[in-house]
Amino acid sequence: MLEASDRAAFQRLARDELGGLYALARRLSGRDAEDLVQEALLRACRSFGSLRDHQAGGQWLRVILTNVWRDRVRKDSRGPAEVPLDDVEQFSLYRTLVEEDPFPYSDSLHLDFLGSFSENDVHVVLQRLPPLYRAPLVLRYMEGFSTKQIARVLELPLGTVLSQLHRGRKLFERALWDYASESGVMSETVAGREDARCTR
Amino acid sequence: MHQMISCTSAVERLWAYLDQELGDEDSAEVEAHLAFCRRCCGELEFAKHLRRFLADQDDGRMPTAVRAQLDRFIDDLCEPADEGDTT
Numbered sequence: 001m002l003e004a005s006d007r008a009a010f011q012r013l014a015r016d017e018l019g020g021l022y023a024l025a026r027r028l029s030g031r032d033a034e035d036l037v038q039e040a041l042l043r044a045c046r047s048f049g050s051l052r053d054h055q056a057g058g059q060w061l062r063v064i065l066t067n068v069w070r071d072r073v074r075k076d077s078r079g080p081a082e083v084p085l086d087d088v089e090q091f092s093l094y095r096t097l098v099e100e101d102p103f104p105y106s107d108s109l110h111l112d113f114l115g116s117f118s119e120n121d122v123h124v125v126l127q128r129l130p131p132l133y134r135a136p137l138v139l140r141y142m143e144g145f146s147t148k149q150i151a152r153v154l155e156l157p158l159g160t161v162l163s164q165l166h167r168g169r170k171l172f173e174r175a176l177w178d179y180a181s182e183s184g185v186m187s188e189t190v191a192g193r194e195d196a197r198c199t200r
Numbered sequence: 201m202h203q204m205i206s207c208t209s210a211v212e213r214l215w216a217y218l219d220q221e222l223g224d225e226d227s228a229e230v231e232a233h234l235a236f237c238r239r240c241c242g243e244l245e246f247a248k249h250l251r252r253f254l255a256d257q258d259d260g261r262m263p264t265a266v267r268a269q270l271d272r273f274i275d276d277l278c279e280p281a282d283e284g285d286t287t
Contacts, residue, residue, distance in 0.1 A: 002277075002278060004280070007278045007280070008278075010277070010278060011274055011275070011278045014274045014277075015271065015274060018262070018267070018270055018271075018274075019261075019262060022262045022266070022270070023258075034266050034269065034270065037270060038270070038273055041270075041273065041274060041277060042277065045277045045278075090208075092211065092243065093246070093250075094242060094243045094246040094247075095239075095243075098242075110245075110246050110249060111249060114249060114250070114253045119257055119258060122253075122254075122257050123257075137254070140219075141251055141254040141255060142254050142255060142257060144255075147219070147221060162216065162221065165215070165216075166212070166215070166216075169215055169250075173250070
């Protein structure tokens with residue numbers, strides 16, 4: 001499949017980028033991360049000869065993985081569901097925290113709220129978002145793609161990507177609040193603070 | 201003088217403003233609003249925190265077994281065809 005001269009270069013690139021690819025796959029698809037990485041590597045191996053700038057190999061692999069994920073979502077007969085924004089449009093996590101004041105003794109309420117989430121909590125919250133809105137959010141704010149790159153890789157008009165990003169952010173804020181309310185992460189943080197105060 | 205915009209309209213555009221995705225006119229309207237609205241300045245600061253929060257997530261640590269499996273997969277991909285698995 002690979003020319004002899006390319007084998008070592010592809011192997012090195014794939015191994016170097018494996019951690020980042022797996023992280024992206026996990027963020028995009030949750031459970032199927034390993035399988036997604038394998039299919040992306042297979043596709044990349046077939047077209048490695050077309051990669052001109054090996055310095056850009058990491059980004060090239062991430063684009064391929066996103067393409068594989070996009071194709072899978074399209075094949076899914078249910079298709080990516082749109083979410084009416086009316087429910088979340090008026091929601092502001094910033095204002096909700098001020099009004100609900102979950103950390104009454106905090107002088108950095110908003111940061112303390114975000115600090116109460118473990119990395120796994122955030123992963124769970126992201127997986128609650130429909131793929132249609134999760135993908136642009138992950139690609140833009142976790143992977144550092146520009147909105148134009150996202151439009152290219154997801155094969156969507158730029159305006160659609162911007163709209164999905166807006167909805168994705170709103171849904172993410174709402175999902176963070178809902179998760180925190182259900183899971184008790186905020187009360188754990190408050191209990192931890194009170195323990196710390198008692199032991200002083 | 202820029203057109204005055206509401207808090208809702210300003211908050212809607214904050215992330216796009218931080219992403220430098222807004223045109224000059226829209227950016228100027230957001231800035232004019234932020235100049236007098238303390239609450240929206242709070243929203244702006246929180247938007248910055250939330251973006252950093254997302255960027256700082258390191259949630260992709262691979263289980264050792266998965267790493268080993270994927271390393272083997274890469275090795276297999278890079279194996280010369282005539283030395284491949286013949287089973």
